[in-house]
Amino acid sequence: MTYQSKRGLRGLLTAGALAVAATMPLKVQAEETYNLALLSDFSGPYADIMPILAGGREAVFTWWNETRGRELGVKLNYKNYETRYDAAQVASLWPGIKSELDPIAVVGLGGPDVAALSERLPEDKIPMFMATAAYGFAWQPDAWIFNPRPTYSHESVGFLNWMREQRGGDEPLKVAILASEASPAYVDMAKGLELYAEEHPEEIDLVEVIYTEVQPTDLTGQMRRVVRAGAEALVIQTNTSIVVAAKRGLQANGANIPIMMSSHNGLPASGGALGGLEQLEGDFEAYGMAIAADEDTPARQFYETLVADYGLEAPWNVVTAMGISQGLYTVTVINHAIEANGAEGLTGEMVREALFAKPITTEETHGFLPTLSFTPEAPFPLQGLKVNVGTVKDGKITIEATGVDVPHVEKW
Amino acid sequence: MDPSGVFPTSYRSDRRIVRTRWQALALVLFMGLLLAAPYLVSGRIIAILNMMMISAVIAVGLQICTGYAGQINLGQAAFMGVGAYTASILASKTGLTFLLTIPLAGLSAALFGFLFGLTAARIKGFYLALTTIAAQFLFHFAVLNLPSTWLGGSNGITVPPAELFGLRFVSETAQFYMNFAVTAIMVAGAFGIVRSRFGRAFVAVRDDDVAAGIMGINVAATKANAFLIGAFYAGVGGALWAYLIRFVGVDQFTLFHSIFFVAMIIVGGMGSIVGALVGVFVIRIIQEIIATVGPNIADSVSFLGGDIVFAGMNVVLGGVIALFMILEPKGLMHRWNILKSSYRIWPFPY
């Protein structure tokens, strides 16, 4: 019976291979073709944003193939792999990705990709480019996995310093954090900020660090503690449900402490979950990437180009921006690698070298990202990092500040 | 189960695992094929087999604890996590060889499992089963809140590759042989356990613990043993997992993972070691199909909307499990045995 099952497995795989062959996009014959493996989560926890994120990054590859790629005589093929946001699934997919695609770079999504591949990529000499901010636990020298943004803690520290300057005065800014132990990544975000506050008491006075569930029952009591402690800002980088519960808790207390959110739980997402953006009037989102606001910025213009000419269907929001940023810095690095090594015989190792060799300027990423100077010391640029701040004014998302400097944060 | 009319004629033959020549032949063929697999199939399949073998070790342990001894265990992933963390810490901090870390991982998980099993002396039935969920939450809490120098906290732990005589087990193939060896030993051991004195005590306690007690079986100790053995298997599986992924983090061992291990033994059939293996195979293969054909379907039938395709995949997985429970509550192995018996006694109905 087991022998039969094995035959069944073969059959299935043949069928699978046929299906793959049948659905591969038709190849337009270019001089050189390189493959990118796109790790995606269409059926797991990120299923709601994945189509938009994927739309963003795929549109960038199409754009690059038709513009820069054509000039250089290079075409980038890509293929999505479904990871279900599960490390086990990534690990079982990886050998197939290598043999089927032989990619020069992996375009990753989240924690499970990092967990499953952090020890494999150096062996296989293929770099991976992420879309999100970095984590403290991935802050290792000699990385093969890279983030275009600093850690979440860097981003919140940058924002808080900007806020203190806006307020003026010498007093440290009184800050509360709302975190959760549901995921180690959430804990990591809080830990970094805690360490910074401890080392810079003159800048940030951490009045409360509250851990709660990913879907809190009630935060009224916790928010009263935050209010009583005189907090001037509330950092919530976990998820949307916690933002909503915290907002309700603040409203119950009759308080309006500005909340700072990150990209994955930002203003549009949290506003939607609250039932209206106007309820987030005066709250902030801050991250090291262009804010998807109504203002006419270079990023916005590039998005419009992608929509008009390259088949992008996603709306203009932070998730699309994340996909486009990821796509842009990935193709820019590859572009640099081609410039340095020629169009032929490009390898993953060369791509990684190109990342360290030359900064990725903000012009090259159409303003989606600040100028990035990667070094082998960390998976993200340690110098010259910037954070952008968005807010809600009159029920609309507007850009409050751009290019806010991120202070030096010690590794925790 | 043999059909009526076929009886073992001696105690020895009753205890025998491989009953017929055909079975022996099939077993040899199967093992041979598996051993040769790295030379026959692609790396992707080897990776799937690696994952299946690790799951098999864990599911077989759960089968002994739940399927044989009747102790529902929803903390198997936590026990696996204890094993994975033990192996990772030993390997990364003391540099101990995997020949030692794997059994030690099993032992430490067994100890953790035994602590929960000990409550069996007082707690009965569901109450006991549900305390295993507490194991899951306590494990998560402990890892995140103990000083990060102990268990890595939210940072997780990076694991050096397994090494033996200068050979590093990093390639899929090398890991395959390592996993194969451990899995073979563990599965053979499981067959040994279930037909030993322990195995019979397990079944007796599962079927009627009061009666088992009257027959002189120490019921509490038997239940604790079931947890101990089940957790040992989970720990060994966890260690293999650590060496395969080479990075452990607490979010790799959640309640949902535990539920999937339960699903595997449901689908395969309760109370059968082979059933556990079949269940692992079926569930993993469904997961792999989702991962493999999902993106293609979504690409090719864009008019259907990729969303529906992918959400449908979760339904398939849950549906398979629920359907098994409704149509075949005794699992695939039971159906196979019925087919086999009715073939042998044909044309008689019984």
Added chain:
Amino acid sequence: MTMLELNNVEVTYSDVILALKGVSMTVRAGQCVALLGGNGAGKSTTLKAISGTLKSEDGTVSAGSIVLDGTPIQNMEASEVVKNGLIHVMEGRRVLRHLTSEQNLIVGGHMVPNSAELKKRLDHVYTLMPRLADLRNRTSGFMSGGEQQLLLIGRAMMASPKIIAIDEPSLGLAPMMIRDVYEVLKQLKSEGTTFFLVEQNSAAALSIADYAYVMENGRIVMDGPADKLADNEDIKEFYLGVTASGERKSYRDIKHYRRRKRWLG
């Protein structure tokens, strides 16, 4: 008038084990009919086949018919059988252990439409068995065996059935208690209740029954009016435990005789 009639009933368990091999019997309204027999003779199976509780043990009536007051009830859901007027008092004193004795009685009367009627029936039970009135708030699991048996009879009365089928009411009870239980049964019979009584304790059963059947090995081996059977030598020997001379025969003799009889039969 025929209250309950079994015609050539066969019962199989799990589609393999044939437990009843063509059993026929008749219970008339107002009668008490006893079914006697040793362990494993098929008495309880017969009873379960009638009451529809066979299903929970994977058994079915595979042939023959069971008719209750004109309605065929073979293989009917147990709850439907009750609605047709037959209550099965199971062996082993299965009271609802965590409920009080009065709650047990109320559950027995769960089909009673109004509370006035329920009250009337409760009072009826309490006048017949004053012991239960005293124990009404006692958790039934903690009552003595005899009290539990009385409670079960009371619980059956609450449904005011056409016929009560009662399984081994004397099993495991002290002689004093057996007398009390049978006293209650006699009282009920005199009030006109029809009984189908399954017993190993033939002496007690025949003291109240009008007619009796004797079962062995899934078959009826003997039947007749209770007083006739009580005088029958074989019955005396096997089920009353006395010989013609009034002495107990040894177990070995009975076994030997039975074996011979089985061969012949």
Added chain:
Amino acid sequence: MVYFINDIITGALIGLLYSLVAMGFVVIYRASKVFNFAQGELVIIGGFIVWFTTMQAGLSLWLSIPLSLVLAGLVGYAIERIFLTKLIGESVFSMVMVTVGLLILLRGLVLLVFGPAVRPFPIIFPLKPLFLGDMLIPMNLLIGGIITIVAAVGLSWFFNRTRSGLRMTAVAEDHVVASSMGISVKGSIAFAWVLGAILSTIGAMIFLSGKSLTFLASDIGFAALPVALFAGLESIGGLILAGVIIGIVQSLTTNYLDPLIGGSLGSVVPYIIMLAILLIRPTGLFGWRTIERV
């Protein structure tokens, strides 16, 4: 001191919400001896039904709440009919395992039907809290607590005093005896699932009122589980006390201990209490003690 008392009150009210969700477990367990692991999924399904009738269909609350409860009851009935009826008579073990399968299946179905997006949940109870001097009590929890107590008292009375309730209690004790008395076991189990689904939906309304809804909300099932075990799986009245105790301890832990240790002990403390209680009293505080017969 005022705040301390306030924390105790809020904790107790959150505990009562757990009790309400746990009541769903208990009702189903009593009827079928099945511990329904998919209880949290019933909460989200209830939540999505409420969301659908209000936010999507745009009905007023007076219309949508009763309609949601009816729909939830139907869903409960359907689940019982499709998945559990056929298993009556199978071992309790397989029935429990079905609920594990159900957990995965329902989660998938919710994703399929409603998608994974985070949705705003209607404001069912006033957002403005009740002010008692310096104390401040969330309205949804306050009204929810009252509903829970009413439901518990009502169900206790129903199960112990009324004839139809006692009928279900008889089923809880012994399926065979119950059916020998003419009680339809199938009917009782179906009714229990209907009741369980309705209770879960009320729980969802209290839990989510004015907040957001995703499939993550099913976690409350596992938060309520210690309450059910602590009280004992048969006792409805006991749930109130168990919920209040666990809620208060959890609230005090979250507010006074967690800041000291910088972690989230509050979320595991219910399990620690549960383990401790079970070691002292193996069938929970008020569960039916096994009157073992050999």
